[in-house]
Amino acid sequence: MPTSRVILLLSGSLRGGSSNKTVLRTAQAVAPPQVRTVxxxxxxxxxxxxxxxxxxxxxxxxxxxxxxxxxxxxxAVLICTPEYAGTLPGSFKNLLDWTVGGTEICDxxxxxxxxxxxxxxxxxxxxxxxxxxxxxADIVEAACVRVPVDPTRVGExxxxxxxxxxxxxxxxxxxxxERAASQYA
Numbered sequence: 001m002p003t004s005r006v007i008l009l010l011s012g013s014l015r016g017g018s019s020n021k022t023v024l025r026t027a028q029a030v031a032p033p034q035v036r037t038v039x040x041x042x043x044x045x046x047x048x049x050x051x052x053x054x055x056x057x058x059x060x061x062x063x064x065x066x067x068x069x070x071x072x073x074x075x076a077v078l079i080c081t082p083e084y085a086g087t088l089p090g091s092f093k094n095l096l097d098w099t100v101g102g103t104e105i106c107d108x109x110x111x112x113x114x115x116x117x118x119x120x121x122x123x124x125x126x127x128x129x130x131x132x133x134x135x136x137a138d139i140v141e142a143a144c145v146r147v148p149v150d151p152t153r154v155g156e157x158x159x160x161x162x163x164x165x166x167x168x169x170x171x172x173x174x175x176x177x178e179r180a181a182s183q184y185a
Contacts, residue, residue: 079111
């Protein structure tokens, strides 16, 4: 039986009905049995504003400590974030700022799915790549894909019904698991 792998799903959106959360719900739905997907407790809204004075183990706010623990316990990380004003949303950049001082994401297989419509979302991708470079994340290039969400092809459960989109997201998970397996063998 294959070893079970944990993939942490991080949404860059605070909106409940966001297309980014739709992508991550779809990832949960299409994950193979040996993959456990996890979404952090509390999400973005629970994180305090980043303050370098608090970025040490003795002072870490509880939501930040929980985020770092979730990253540490995961075998890989999958991100789906919107773009605001040509870059990452401030709340998600705040989440990433809290990861720079820790080592949990360093060398962790990481990818993103861009859910934006064609011609959009490039600024968020560029910023994400830059910040993840500072954290030392292992960006799995082949797993960084664009899967626009067609709202007419989303079920009442908030999961994408389009077979092609589901297949692409399943492939992303496979690539992350493959990289994690090679790193943690």
